[in-house]
Amino acid sequence: MTTALPAHAPSYYAATAVGLRERPRLDGSATADVCIVGGGFTGLSAALHLAERGRKVVLLEAKRLGWGATGRNGGQLHTGQRRPQDWIEARFGREEAHRLWSLAEDAKALVFDLAARHDIACDLTPGLIHALHRESEIADEKASLEHMRAEYGYDKLDFLSREELRAAIGTDFYAAGSRDRGAAHLHPLSFALGLAAAAERAGAQLYEGSPVKAVRQGRRFSVETTTGTIEADDVLLAGNGYLAGIEPTVEARVLPIKNYVLATAPLKNAAEIIPGNECIADSRFVVRYWRLTADGRMLFGGGETYGNREPADLKGFVRRYMLELYPGLADTPIDYAWGGTLAVTRERMPMVRRVRPGLYAATGYSGQGVAIAPFAGKLVADAIAGETDGLDIFSRIPVPPFPGGTLLRKPLMILAMLWFAMRDRM
Known part of the structure; x- marks a missing residue:
């Protein structure tokens, strides 16, 4: 049977x-x-x-x-490779870094092309914000944005001060950040x-x-x-x-590792939290990432485990990270919580x-x-x-x-x- x-x-x-x-x-x-x-x-x-x-x-x-x-996953379509371009340049040299950058741009364009050519309804939405959780990262972030403009001709990155970032993502948890108008998010x-x-x-x-x-x-x-x-x-x-x-x-x-995501009930003030409807990822090694869904929910990812067991309370495991950034969501119901396995290399x-x-x-x-x-x-x-x-x-x-x-x-x-x-x- x-x-x-x-x-x-x-x-x-x-x-x-x-x-x-x-x-x-x-x-x-x-x-x-x-x-x-x-x-x-x-x-x-x-x-x-x-x-x-x-x-x-x-x-x-x-x-x-x-x-x-x-x-x-979080549904975030990032620009570039997983490592920043200055790391790639130091590791592989300038010419190879440019080749890998071109491939990454082609990869991003392919997603847009496939969605359009095959009429895939996947809520593809432009915009990604990178949030810095330490003030000591600001100088490097500004230098990186200028390097991307000068070396790669990528002019879709804008620096965001603490005040500009707060207005863009609805929390004052972060020191500053940047907006990537060439990145996007979707329903994966x-x-x-x-x-x-x-x-x-x-x-x-x-x-x-x-x-x-x-x-x-x-x-x-x-x-x-x-x-x-x-x-x-x-x-x-x-x-x-x-x-x-x-x-x-x-x-x-x-190496397979596990990561976790939640989605709240629809929010009445979703557009006020992230008015530009970008997705956000922060600068931590264990990244926190979030965005609004098409029906106005907060979709938030954070926390990893490296063994075979998942947390007993998935909603609570991720919710505590979300509430560090958005304490005003404390009374918002969590409708979904799930985990999944991704693979990392050294x-x-x-x-x-x-x-x-x-x-x-x-x-x-x-x-x-x-x-x-x-x-x-x-x-x-x-x-x-x-x-x-x-x-x-x-x-x-x-x-x-x-x-x-x-x-x-x-x-x-x-x-x-x-x-x-x-x-x-x-």
Whole structure:
């Protein structure tokens, strides 16, 4: 007897997503040009772009399309890579930094293009504010904005004084900040489901409830699930934080961590809190991020855990961070609270590359997945079609394994995360 597909996390996104429906499980064996493991932004974008090129594509999702970080994140479309450009320049040199910047701008543009071209209703809204929680960061922020204008010609950044920031985000908790008029926010699960529908229209076959047990390589790849097997010439591993046990060289380089989000009941004064309707992310290592939803709720993310257990009281766990910034919301009901798993790399730069002939991996977005993940899927699709320039740039980014391999990476990373979290509080 076939068991029912699992329900999505009890999130605001799942309750309001456009296009939410079940897909079939894989039943039996089949062949494909490309098999994609994972039904998030990366896998769905790759499926769409490959199918548009005429490739026979099969995508296997263990749970539901958009199940992981794709359907649970803050919905913020940031500019640039996860690391700031001055860090990238120091690490990789000026020319490579410009190449990575151009790719990041292309990634952001791709989201807008996909939403428009496929008529995806995902509440795509411009504007992002970066809030500084220490006065000592102000000089560096101003220098960074000037550097982005002078070096990269990016003129969509505006500095915000403490008073200007307070007026923009409705709290005086922060020292200053900046507004990015080129960034945006969206409903991530609706965006993912829009990509899924577009991929299916292009001819891709998408399966849910089909967890991959192993990927074996012979004359072709054999992707084995609990209910069938796909034989394919190429395989893309796009499961991000949910790829344990499939490919050791990838697993050793990414660490799954859990992050948490809530959504309040609709607010009567939502437009007064964030009058420009931007999303906001602060400068802490353990980032706090928030925005208003299309129906006027406060959607707030904050707090991480690094073990296997989630907090017993998810609403209370995140609510305390929100009330530090907005004590006036103390009596506002919390309608939704959920957690999810994302994947980080040691240096917070993504792992997007060909692992070996025919096997590709795109993972480790470290909180920058709304922009980079769909683009990574396109780059892999391009590379499979023989256009490797974009993938080659990402492939030159070193992604070292975590110390201690899969056995010790988590306890060592927990110690590092706790140190940075303590530094945030101090």
